Amino acid sequence: MREHGFRETLICRLEKIKGGNLYRQIQPVEGPQEEWVTIRGQKTLSLSSNNYLGLANHPSLKKAAVRAVKEFGCGAGASRLISGSMIAHEKLETRLAQFKKTESALVFPTGYHANLGTLSALMGQDDIIFSDALNHASIIDGCRLSGANIKVFRHRDMDHLKKLLKEHTAYQHRLIVVDTVFSMDGDIAPLADIVELAKTHNTWVMVDEAHATGVFGPNGAGIVEKLGLSQDIDIQMGTLGKALGCMGAYVAGNHDLIEWLTNKSRGFIYTTALLPSAAATALAALELVQKEPIRRIHLMENSSLLRNDLSQLGFNLGSSSSQIIPVLIGSESTTLSLQEELFNRGVWGQAVRPPTIPMGTSRIRLTPMATHTKDQLRQVVTAFSEAGRALGII
Numbered sequence: 001m002r003e004h005g006f007r008e009t010l011i012c013r014l015e016k017i018k019g020g021n022l023y024r025q026i027q028p029v030e031g032p033q034e035e036w037v038t039i040r041g042q043k044t045l046s047l048s049s050n051n052y053l054g055l056a057n058h059p060s061l062k063k064a065a066v067r068a069v070k071e072f073g074c075g076a077g078a079s080r081l082i083s084g085s086m087i088a089h090e091k092l093e094t095r096l097a098q099f100k101k102t103e104s105a106l107v108f109p110t111g112y113h114a115n116l117g118t119l120s121a122l123m124g125q126d127d128i129i130f131s132d133a134l135n136h137a138s139i140i141d142g143c144r145l146s147g148a149n150i151k152v153f154r155h156r157d158m159d160h161l162k163k164l165l166k167e168h169t170a171y172q173h174r175l176i177v178v179d180t181v182f183s184m185d186g187d188i189a190p191l192a193d194i195v196e197l198a199k200t201h202n203t204w205v206m207v208d209e210a211h212a213t214g215v216f217g218p219n220g221a222g223i224v225e226k227l228g229l230s231q232d233i234d235i236q237m238g239t240l241g242k243a244l245g246c247m248g249a250y251v252a253g254n255h256d257l258i259e260w261l262t263n264k265s266r267g268f269i270y271t272t273a274l275l276p277s278a279a280a281t282a283l284a285a286l287e288l289v290q291k292e293p294i295r296r297i298h299l300m301e302n303s304s305l306l307r308n309d310l311s312q313l314g315f316n317l318g319s320s321s322s323q324i325i326p327v328l329i330g331s332e333s334t335t336l337s338l339q340e341e342l343f344n345r346g347v348w349g350q351a352v353r354p355p356t357i358p359m360g361t362s363r364i365r366l367t368p369m370a371t372h373t374k375d376q377l378r379q380v381v382t383a384f385s386e387a388g389r390a391l392g393i394i
Helices: 008-017 059-074 080-084 085-101 111-120 137-146 158-167 191-198 257-265 276-291 294-314 332-344 373-389
Strands: 036-039 042-046 104-108 127-130 150-154 173-181 204-208 235-239 249-253 327-330 349-353 362-366
Touching: 008 373, 036 235, 042 104, 042 373, 059 085, 059 276, 085 104, 085 235, 085 276, 104 111, 104 257, 111 137, 111 204, 111 235, 111 249, 111 257, 127 137, 150 158, 158 191, 173 191, 191 204, 249 257, 294 327, 294 373, 327 332, 332 349, 332 373
Parallel strands: 127 150, 127 173, 173 204, 204 235
Antiparallel strands: 036 042, 104 249, 235 249, 327 362, 349 362
């Protein structure tokens, strides 16, 4: 006879999570994603969305979505290789390839699908992947699913990567995979150095531009564009649901890569196609990103203001150099207390705890938007000053 039934086992497991201050709850947002949102019935400044350019509720995107629903309906109705591939998808993929300066692109329903589907389709048991220690969970899971040998190099440590590349040469194919902007720390991969090492050691390179797409580069195409490395990266992945304000993801590269993924990527083949309205909305977002570079300028100004003022107060922001600003606390319980103190002062800053990040590095992850005003950000700084002192953090 089993000692515990199904429900009893789950209750015990949940109690353990709660006891470690690692319990998570969904916090519904009332209304659209904007500078101010309503959570738990309270109006609060949102500093925890990935809506970096403020496009999620933009009139142009809403019009594009409504037009697409009227033209194409609500759903694609099938996977892309059955009957779900629609004109909206093809237009978006053509535009994304131009945006990323590649031969082709392929759209996935989510960034998680894109990373899992790409890594597992390209790499196998005779291959090896070199992965940054702080890569996104979807990259980690994609590496594991591929069955390839995996070597994790210390975060942004090029000497360690070089050592691993020299030590592991007896593989059919080798791949370095990195986020370009790291989602929890806000620092940026040394991509030029990675490309140089890859050339020297005959290794492929894949980048995840999820948090760089729309934000960096002359046209908002990401860190790859900013550094002029479009011709040096084999696989470029990015998302449409962050700075672009809608939903979905893409992989961009040469024609043969996209043809291979179309035939072999389980994350692409065995799932219903992206909503046609989402594809049309992404097209409208890409147009805005290129037409309105002022949004990127405002985002960087707001990020610098917040970083500078919080640093002056004595908060530890790690090595952030992007729009992602981690306020490092350490203790899970203190981080949760800070989240609540901020909320009581009209600021929504989400507490991030393990397993998303390593034990002992819990933090409030701040992400200002291009559309936040300077007065709003000063209100955020004041809230941090009061809450930090109330809890003895500063």
